[in-house]
Amino acid sequence: MIGKLILRGMMRSLHLPFPITLSYAAAYSEIIGSCLLICGLATRIGALAISCTISVAIYHAIITTGFNIFLLELLGLYLGSSFAILAIGPGLYSLDELLA
Secondary structure, eight states: OHHHHHHHHHHHTTTOSSHHHHHHHHHHHHHHHHHHHHHTSSHHHHHHHHHHHHHHHHHHHHHHHOSOHHHHHHHHHHHHHHHHHHHHOSOSSSHHHHHO
């Protein structure tokens, strides 16, 4: 209950519509997207989900802390790596390659 209230307050501070729904979507995209990336199954969909979540995290970091170079550098590395996986694809050692 308290965690839900904290989550609602944090998401409302971003001024995004449907804060609870978007917070659950972000949580599920992180969990499911990272599992897809680890397994190498539907890798581009998992990378797209993580890219969307990281872009909202970058927006939140800029709104709350300003241009904190250490935080933005880390988030930029995560975003760049997910874009690279999105552009290049899963590779030879993935379940996508085995199923194709």
